[in-house]
Amino acid sequence: MTQALHTPPPTISAPPAPPAPPEADLAALAARHGLSVSGARPSLPEYIRQLWARRHFIGAFATAKLTAQYSQAKLGQVWQVLTPLLNAAVYYFIFGKLMGTSRGIPDFIPFLVTGVFVWTFTQSSIMAGTRAISGNLGLVRALHFPRAALPISFALQQFQQLMFSMAALVVILLCFGTPVAASWVLAVPALVLQSVFNTGIAMIMARMGAKTPDIAQLMPFVLRTWMYASGVMFSISHMMSKHTDWPSWVTSALQANPAAVYIDLMRFALIDSFHASQLPPHVWAIATGWALLAGVGGFIYFWKAEETYGRG
């Protein structure tokens, strides 16, 4: 820059025309030249198109977050598998050994571990979604991209995390003598539906968390309550057969609970001692309904506030 000091000040050959006297109506000038309002919300189809154009960013961002997570640890990416396993071990110790919820459930360890992993996917997607905008204001304020890329990317990161857990789960299943069965294929549609559901909820929470960051403080409690109602470490169908005196709305609420539905579908797919009789009626319809409701509804709900994200 010092070198530039020797530069003679640029000679102004013809001084630029004096700044236009504010035209009577700047809006009319803008309209005449076809300018668009900066930061306005695009239409829904246009928004989807923009989002699709950023799909590689969504993927790269999720993978980057996932890799960065354990990059400082000595064991590195081993923690991807170790963390869910330790989680399952703790739940096994408390609920299987100390409180004895395992009574009457065959293959309790696969039952429990499947529940913990599938639930953790929903739980962490929602937690990450809540902070997707409020925790990334720097990014939102610096670059232009459809903001839905953030919650979707965080949900995708949790999905990738789940894939590590599922690998661990398969090992556990084989160790405990669960036979490989054709029904394992059903895990795929169950996972797809759950992912759509999680992404939708993540987008809803992202909008709420962007407006009221306090929600991030509240969510752990909501999620913990939800977890205990979702049969992660006990069997809902056992519970209901024991408490036949429960009012019918309680049982239908327990059966329609999306988290419980996705967990039970996964158990049904993977564990041969978990029979279809333990599933609530119309289980695939419920699973699809929740996925569509949360996915489509959440996306539209998030898009409605697109232009407000990033306000200080």
Next chain:
Amino acid sequence: MAENTNPQQHPTHKAPTDRIPTDRIPTVIADDVDIVYRVNGTGAGRGSATAALNRILRRKQTEKAAGVRKVHAVKKVSFVAYRGEAIGLIGTNGSGKSTLLKAVAGLLPVENGRIYTDGQPSLLGVNAALMNDLTGERNVHLGGLAMGMSREQIKERYQEIVDFSGINEKGDFITLPMRTYSSGMAARLRFSIAAAKDHDVLLIDEALATGDRSFQKRSEARIRELRKHAGTVFLVSHNNKSIRDTCDRVLWLERGELRMDGPTDEVLKEYEAFTGDKNDRSDKAAKPKPKPVPLPS
């Protein structure tokens, strides 16, 4: 392109053809723009529990009483930027320059008024998208994708970006995590990634001030090149020299108000008088607004 380090005979970049637009097509129009930040948990109660409760319970009541403090960062600013112009934004710290730039980029919502743009103005900068725990190589990809480049474009420009940053001059650093870089190296890589994309309306926020001398020269040359491709350039800087070198029109913001708008030399003269000797300002810079109205805060 970027390797062409010697900035060719200085300000030849100001080709008269692109400086005086003949038909004057507007690219950015700011119409009476107000920008207000709202900060929770300051003000009267200073984050105390009662103030927070107040805020929640009496939501729609006066925000001031509820402990939400409003910072009026930009006040009633109007201007029209035309294709081919390079516009400098000057003003003392906290005068609203960067805020205005973000609003033009569509990243900050305006409180009142409208900002119209031709295409999507983009801010030069990707810092926020990069992750310190990842290698420089992966950050180049991530940053490029975040700016909206396609994977093919990134692949095509990858070598160019790395060479331009000069990260690999002292060894194979691009495959190390960015947290191991010195701050200067990291800044160079960030600038190189950010400058890899061509823009319609380019907004630069003091990007020139990074890296060592030789890198600064290279980045200035790169910005000139970007200018040639971009329709309109906005440059925020405290360096009057680089404003003079790059811009032909200057907007001077002070306390969020547009104090002057005109040819670089005129505005800079007033601005230098204003910053150089504060006691004299009422005489020298009295043009549009003799006394800046103090912020009611």
